[in-house]
Amino acid sequence: MVPESNADQMRIHIRLDFAEDGFSLCLDTRLPLKGVTAIFGRSGSGKTSLLRCLAGLETRCQGSIYLGDQCWQAKGYRLPTHKRPLGYVFQEASLFEHLSVRGNLDYARKRAWQQVTDEEYHHILDLMGIEPLLQRRSYQLSGGERQRVAIARALLIKPSLLLMDEPLAALDQARKQEILPYLEQLKANALLPILYVSHALEEVSRLADTLLVLESGQLKAQGAAGALLASLDCPLPTGEEPGVLLEGSIVERDQQWNLVKIAFDGGELWLSQSESWHSGPMRVRILARDVSLTLAEHQDSSILNRLPGVVRALQKESDGAMILVRLSVGNTALLARISRRSAVHLGLCEGKSVWVQIKSAALVR
Amino acid sequence: MLLTDQDWQAIRLTLHLASVVTLLLLLMVTPLAWWLAQTQSRLKAPVSALVAMPLVLPPTVIGFYLLIAMGPDGWLGQVTQALGLGLLPFTFEGLVVASLVYSLPFVVQPIQNAFESMGQRPLEVAATLRAGPWDRFFTIALPQARRGFFSAAVLGFAHTIGEFGVVLMIGGNIAGETRVVSVQLYDHVEALQYEQAHWLAGVMLVLCFTLLLGLSLVQKRAGWSGMKYGA
Amino acid sequence: MPVTNLLPLPRLAALILLLFARPLLAGQTQVAVAANFSQTMQRIVEDFQQQSGHRVGLSFGSSGKFYAQIRQGAPFEVLLSADSEKPAALEKAGLTVNGQRFTYAMGTLALWSALDNISVQGADILSGGDFNRLALANPRLAPYGLAAMQVLDTLKLTQLTRHKWVLGENIGQTYQFVATGNAELGFVALSQLLARNIPSDQYWQIPATLHQPIRQDAVLLSTGRNNPAAIQLLAFLQGEKARRTIREHGYTLPPEKPAVQP
Numbered sequence: 001m002v003p004e005s006n007a008d009q010m011r012i013h014i015r016l017d018f019a020e021d022g023f024s025l026c027l028d029t030r031l032p033l034k035g036v037t038a039i040f041g042r043s044g045s046g047k048t049s050l051l052r053c054l055a056g057l058e059t060r061c062q063g064s065i066y067l068g069d070q071c072w073q074a075k076g077y078r079l080p081t082h083k084r085p086l087g088y089v090f091q092e093a094s095l096f097e098h099l100s101v102r103g104n105l106d107y108a109r110k111r112a113w114q115q116v117t118d119e120e121y122h123h124i125l126d127l128m129g130i131e132p133l134l135q136r137r138s139y140q141l142s143g144g145e146r147q148r149v150a151i152a153r154a155l156l157i158k159p160s161l162l163l164m165d166e167p168l169a170a171l172d173q174a175r176k177q178e179i180l181p182y183l184e185q186l187k188a189n190a191l192l193p194i195l196y197v198s199h200a201l202e203e204v205s206r207l208a209d210t211l212l213v214l215e216s217g218q219l220k221a222q223g224a225a226g227a228l229l230a231s232l233d234c235p236l237p238t239g240e241e242p243g244v245l246l247e248g249s250i251v252e253r254d255q256q257w258n259l260v261k262i263a264f265d266g267g268e269l270w271l272s273q274s275e276s277w278h279s280g281p282m283r284v285r286i287l288a289r290d291v292s293l294t295l296a297e298h299q300d301s302s303i304l305n306r307l308p309g310v311v312r313a314l315q316k317e318s319d320g321a322m323i324l325v326r327l328s329v330g331n332t333a334l335l336a337r338i339s340r341r342s343a344v345h346l347g348l349c350e351g352k353s354v355w356v357q358i359k360s361a362a363l364v365r
Numbered sequence: 366m367l368l369t370d371q372d373w374q375a376i377r378l379t380l381h382l383a384s385v386v387t388l389l390l391l392l393m394v395t396p397l398a399w400w401l402a403q404t405q406s407r408l409k410a411p412v413s414a415l416v417a418m419p420l421v422l423p424p425t426v427i428g429f430y431l432l433i434a435m436g437p438d439g440w441l442g443q444v445t446q447a448l449g450l451g452l453l454p455f456t457f458e459g460l461v462v463a464s465l466v467y468s469l470p471f472v473v474q475p476i477q478n479a480f481e482s483m484g485q486r487p488l489e490v491a492a493t494l495r496a497g498p499w500d501r502f503f504t505i506a507l508p509q510a511r512r513g514f515f516s517a518a519v520l521g522f523a524h525t526i527g528e529f530g531v532v533l534m535i536g537g538n539i540a541g542e543t544r545v546v547s548v549q550l551y552d553h554v555e556a557l558q559y560e561q562a563h564w565l566a567g568v569m570l571v572l573c574f575t576l577l578l579g580l581s582l583v584q585k586r587a588g589w590s591g592m593k594y595g596a
Numbered sequence: 597m598p599v600t601n602l603l604p605l606p607r608l609a610a611l612i613l614l615l616f617a618r619p620l621l622a623g624q625t626q627v628a629v630a631a632n633f634s635q636t637m638q639r640i641v642e643d644f645q646q647q648s649g650h651r652v653g654l655s656f657g658s659s660g661k662f663y664a665q666i667r668q669g670a671p672f673e674v675l676l677s678a679d680s681e682k683p684a685a686l687e688k689a690g691l692t693v694n695g696q697r698f699t700y701a702m703g704t705l706a707l708w709s710a711l712d713n714i715s716v717q718g719a720d721i722l723s724g725g726d727f728n729r730l731a732l733a734n735p736r737l738a739p740y741g742l743a744a745m746q747v748l749d750t751l752k753l754t755q756l757t758r759h760k761w762v763l764g765e766n767i768g769q770t771y772q773f774v775a776t777g778n779a780e781l782g783f784v785a786l787s788q789l790l791a792r793n794i795p796s797d798q799y800w801q802i803p804a805t806l807h808q809p810i811r812q813d814a815v816l817l818s819t820g821r822n823n824p825a826a827i828q829l830l831a832f833l834q835g836e837k838a839r840r841t842i843r844e845h846g847y848t849l850p851p852e853k854p855a856v857q858p
Binding site: 432435439452454455537539551556557 | 711736737763765776777778
């Protein structure tokens with residue numbers, strides 16, 4: 001494991017050129033090795049290929065990869081996978097079927113880059129909640145349990161970098177909800193930097209610090225997760241709604257109405273209380289379609305959250321009927337999706353002051 | 366018991382031959398099956414076809430060509446003579462060599478299939494867990510292909526026991542050396558000693574049935590059941 | 597089958613019928629022949645078909661297998677065995693036509709080496725012991741093997757050579773052992789050597805006095821009782837022309853006119 005202070009400065013420099021069966025991946029970027037970096041894009045955009053190239057599993061991929069000053073790949077040179085200090089979690093949990101859960105974990109522990117103490121071992125098992133599963137065999141585990149074991153196994157190798165290829169994609173909604181808290185624990189424990197491939201906005205919203213958006217094998221956008229998601233032209237995978245991500249914290253609980261107040265940079269929001277809420281930093285996701293605009297403050301509305309804001313940009317959607325409006329509320333960006341007719345009717349333009357009504361917001365962490 | 370000493374000698378010899386051949390084949394064939402399962406070389410197709418050839422040729426024809434190849438003017442005979450081993454036909458060692466050729470596809474194919482059906486994923490996972498190529502082969506590929514090895518061993522063993530045409534051609538029917546059960550049985554039938562033949566065949570069937578049944582019970586107990594055979 | 601009358605049928609159907617049709621104009625018979633006699637029999641049958649117009653189907657193989665097959669109802673009408681025991685056994689089992697069993701040929705044994713540096717001019721080479729293996733047909737199964745063992749017994753060489761024996765399942769396989777050089781010496785049939793034009797200085801023709809005669813008997817099976825083609829073939833086999841062919845191929849014949857065995 002890379003010491004914390006060192007990890008701060010660590011970057012991975014990737015320059016790749018990989019083509020296969022009509023698909024090509026071509027990018028040149030530096031990624032900070034800190035927190036969770038989500039590689040985001042629709043299926044076929046090259047996310048998995050990128051991860052496989054990084055791991056050295058794609059032997060036909062050309063280019064160079066440097067982790068800090070350690071060369072993983074350069075012209076005519078390729079460090080074999082087993083010599084790269086990385087952990088890899090595959091899309092479908094790939095436990096060794098001939099070994100028990102303990103056998104799978106020990107396989108990694110025996111080969112770890114640094115010795116894994118008993119304390120660390122139990123900490124990781126605890127983190128993933130798999131201590132009770134040790135004697136089982138992989139076919140006796142649920143999909144979610146398997147994936148947790150696979151994550152623990154990747155951690156036990158004590159890598160400098162953890163690569164996760166859509167670890168939740170093969171799971172149903174209930175299983176996803178079961179595992180996400182473990183991933184958040186992992187992130188909160190700041191054990192190591194993570195590259196997280198996903199096409200699901202929910203996962204990215206909950207986990208990512210940095211976002212790398214891929215489209216057709218090309219780098220489309222890169223930056224801090226919150227800022228990038230609030231931009232109008234952030235290319236989203238099909239089926240994903242535009243929306244923004246707010247960082248905030250709970251400042252008040254209203255037991256009578258069962259509500260909590262979240263403060264963020266630019267205002268406050270009331271949300272319905274849920275037992276899973278905890279103190280500390282929060283992320284709130286607000287979809288553009290749940291945001292409506294008025295010129296005056298409507299006291300007589302059922303909508304709880306009304307905030308003053310300023311229109312920053314407008315962008316027509318491809319169907320011509322709807323329009324995406326970028327707003328600033330204090331220092332925070334919000335997106336609203338309204339009909340073009342309403343926009344004309346309200347006379348929306350850059351710099352216009354409006355009231356922002358937020359119909360609903362979801363706490364993602 | 367109605368079996369003669371010669372019959373028992375043939376049974377012992379046959380089981381000995383089948384065991385030696387099966388063991389040698391498993392050892393020799395594993396690297397070949399691994400290569401066939403992993404390679405993207407253009408040689409894969411011709412080599413696979415070559416391995417399957419013993420399935421195509423009638424056993425007596427294989428035996429005939431082995432007899433020529435192992436003879437004093439054959440290439441194999443030249444090699445064994447140069448090595449000071451003499452000639453192989455009419456010896457136990459000769460039968461072993463011939464059986465290796467004859468049973469080869471029966472052992473290669475289940476192992477190759479097992480390696481192939483395992484896929485690349487477990488090996489990739491192992492590579493990300495710091496396992497080098499040899500490590501991956503011994504700790505992942507071999508144990509995951511165990512069912513393939515089991516069926517290969519069973520097929521190789523059974524096939525060597527049942528082998529007749531090749532042995533007939535190069536064996537020379539020497540008691541305790543090359544007179545295996547299939548030949549002894551054939552002799553009984555040809556000499557119209559049907560009762561003796563029935564007894565020998567019966568004993569051999571019971572013996573092999575018990576052996577194979579025992580093996581698959583062992584396999585079941587080892588927790589390999591409930592999963593696809595050879596997968 | 598009157599194929600010529602199938603006027604309105606489509607051609608394909610006629611073709612298919614033709615495949616299964618057996619001409620009834622001339623007779624037809626199915627004959628099982630001991631493998632060692634195959635070449636000789638083919639010559640004889642050619643002559644026979646030309647003369648009689650009958651068709652003869654020949655199957656070659658081991659006499660033991662034919663015996664088992666005939667006992668299980670195989671559709672052979674004539675058996676040309678490699679020995680005299682199997683026809684006798686079939687007769688005993690009531691599967692033959694009485695009075696139709698005779699010796700059609702007697703085998704001649706030869707001691708042969710395919711290697712240039714070994715010259716076989718008599719029994720000396722056997723007693724000298726200067727050879728790696730001695731091939732002979734399995735005495736239990738093949739009449740030639742039994743005769744070879746009788747030769748060794750007569751010469752009092754059985755004990756001396758026994759450890760060098762390799763046994764062919766039949767005389768054909770024994771020939772292969774010697775021909776490929778894997779056995780440096782072997783007892784084969786003279787007919788095999790003649791068929792391949794082996795020069796006579798490479799083998800020693802074993803005097804008939806050293807062993808019991810190798811009688812190869814023919815028999816008419818019950819299935820052929822009323823088949824003129826089968827009956828005529830057996831008669832032809834005993835005729836002068838066939839006897840000449842048989843002699844030319846390295847067999848001898850009983851001194852008198854072929855007689856029915858007692």
